[in-house]
Amino acid sequence: MEIKAMYFSPTKTTEKAILGIGENLSNKLEYPLTKINITSSNSRDKNYSFNKDDILLLGLPVYAGRIPEILEKFLANLKGDKTLAIVVAVYGNRDFDDALLEMKNILEDNEFHVISAAAFIGEHSFSNKIATDRPDVNDMKFAKMISDKIADKILLLKAGNDIKNFELRGNFPYKERSELPPLLQKTTDDCIFCMECVENCPTDSIDDEDPAKINQDKCIICCSCIKICPANAKYISNEKILGLKAMLEENFMEPREPELFI
Numbered sequence: 107m108e109i110k111a112m113y114f115s116p117t118k119t120t121e122k123a124i125l126g127i128g129e130n131l132s133n134k135l136e137y138p139l140t141k142i143n144i145t146s147s148n149s150r151d152k153n154y155s156f157n158k159d160d161i162l163l164l165g166l167p168v169y170a171g172r173i174p175e176i177l178e179k180f181l182a183n184l185k186g187d188k189t190l191a192i193v194v195a196v197y198g199n200r201d202f203d204d205a206l207l208e209m210k211n212i213l214e215d216n217e218f219h220v221i222s223a224a225a226f227i228g229e230h231s232f233s234n235k236i237a238t239d240r241p242d243v244n245d246m247k248f249a250k251m252i253s254d255k256i257a258d259k260i261l262l263l264k265a266g267n268d269i270k271n272f273e274l275r276g277n278f279p280y281k282e283r284s285e286l287p288p289l290l291q292k293t294t295d296d297c298i299f300c301m302e303c304v305e306n307c308p309t310d311s312i313d314d315e316d317p318a319k320i321n322q323d324k325c326i327i328c329c330s331c332i333k334i335c336p337a338n339a340k341y342i343s344n345e346k347i348l349g350l351k352a353m354l355e356e357n358f359m360e361p362r363e364p365e366l367f368i
């Protein structure tokens with residue numbers, strides 16, 4: 107048996123939540139943990155298959171109430187074989203809307219058996235004022251608590267017990283995706299050419315000789331470059347996104363709590 111923690115995490119909040127759950131599950135069940143970080147574009151060039159003895163722990167950030175659109179094709183190609191799976195969505199304190207249901211449906215179409223789901227809150231990609239530094243200590247305690255419950259369910263299933271399906275929040279048809287506006291982010295003269303942004307961009311949209319040059323057709327405004335830049339040289343310039351950021355800072359500051367569906 108093996109736990110495989112697969113995650114996409116441009117600003118690393120999803121990674122933190124998923125590894126918290128994965129490490130606790132691994133300790134409790136005494137199964138090894140393998141990390142599969144699918145944030146870089148080359149990590150998504152491969153096809154991944156899972157067998158009956160694997161447990162897939164899939165973690166994704168919520169983008170506009172859905173899973174990130176660039177992952178749709180990749181996820182549709184994951185192959186299970188009656189593989190048990192847990193889906194985790196990390197959202198920036200507004201809502202996860204239909205993301206967990208979408209993850210569950212994709213996996214179940216691919217021969218996985220989704221046995222549980224969880225939603226965590228992560229610092230918002232667009233703002234360091236919303237859910238600052240989350241997942242925090244309390245979120246990680248929650249990760250441990252739910253890992254124990256999920257491990258118990260896995261042990262019951264493996265022992266041949268029949269277990270009822272769990273209820274999940276989310277709607278189908280899913281929320282409509284909206285088009286991203288052009289010219290999303292810019293670079294100031296403070297850039298020190300350390301190339302951290304280039305190396306960490308999940309869509310290879312930053313020029314590897316001149317980080318101020320962005321391929322706006324590829325940029326998904328994940329904000330990895332903005333949060334990682336040691337010189338604070340990257341910023342969102344688009345009026346629509348800045349308006350959205352202001353609206354979120356006005357209306358979604360009240361801390362939300364992580365949730366388990368089991």
Ligand SMILES: Cc1cc2nc3c(=O)[nH]c(=O)nc-3n(C[C@H](O)[C@H](O)[C@H](O)COP(=O)(O)O)c2cc1C
Nearest residue numbers: 115117118119120167170171198200201228230231
């Ligand atoms: C394009 C985009 C859309 C987002 N949409 C939502 C949303 O609908 N609801 C929400 O609460 N947070 C939303 N967020 C915030 C992220 O879900 C949140 O910050 C998450 O922790 C980022 O995960 P990461 O650190 O693994 O990249 C959005 C972020 C981005 C970049």
